[in-house]
Amino acid sequence: xxxxxxxxxxxxxxxxxxxxxxxxxxxxxxxxxxxxxxxxxxxxxxxxxxxxxxxxxxxxxxxxxxxxxxxxxxxxxxxxxxxxxxxxxxxxxxxxxxxxxxxxxxxxxxxxxxxxxxxxxxxxxxxxxxxxxxxxxxxxxxxxxxxxxxxxxxxxxxxxxxxxxxxxxxxxxxxxxxxxxxxxx
Numbered sequence: 001x002x003x004x005x006x007x008x009x010x011x012x013x014x015x016x017x018x019x020x021x022x023x024x025x026x027x028x029x030x031x032x033x034x035x036x037x038x039x040x041x042x043x044x045x046x047x048x049x050x051x052x053x054x055x056x057x058x059x060x061x062x063x064x065x066x067x068x069x070x071x072x073x074x075x076x077x078x079x080x081x082x083x084x085x086x087x088x089x090x091x092x093x094x095x096x097x098x099x100x101x102x103x104x105x106x107x108x109x110x111x112x113x114x115x116x117x118x119x120x121x122x123x124x125x126x127x128x129x130x131x132x133x134x135x136x137x138x139x140x141x142x143x144x145x146x147x148x149x150x151x152x153x154x155x156x157x158x159x160x161x162x163x164x165x166x167x168x169x170x171x172x173x174x175x176x177x178x179x180x181x182x183x184x185x
Contacts, residue, residue: 010091019031021126030074031060131149
């Protein structure tokens with residue numbers, strides 16, 4: 001069954017690949033990004049070309065996750081055009097280095113190079129888009145809270161499971177345990 005999907009941070013990388021994969025799978029996809037009339041105008045045009053070439057429903061919408069008014073406008077656009085939203089893929093990228101940010105000016109570049117060096121030569125970035133698409137196809141109540149694609153096989157699944165468990169404990173302690181499971185339809 002076709003779903004209406006909004007993906008944040010879909011101008012490039014995993015967000016863009018996921019938007020294209022989900023549109024190709026028959027869903028209506030809103031690929032959101034900042035500055036659609038400026039620096040991302042070519043990404044908007046590329047999405048329109050993909051939609052036309054593949055006869056899919058891939059749309060773009062301006063959305064800056066750091067501005068509530070922008071989020072509200074984007075969501076309202078989806079609701080106005082499609083009557084509702086079925087799936088949100090929050091992909092908008094950010095990298096937090098915290099206290100480590102200050103020691104050297106080149107730290108972010110070094111971290112990026114370090115990540116790249118760990119990536120296996122046969123890693124398939126499309127595996128992330130395929131994993132997300134497979135989750136979207138699952139029925140409500142059967143979708144996992146978190147999925148992991150670890151091409152380097154460095155044990156991230158174990159770390160993620162521990163993080164999920166701690167997150168659930170904290171949510172319950174705050175009285176927010178009800179948001180850990182899907183609401184009944």
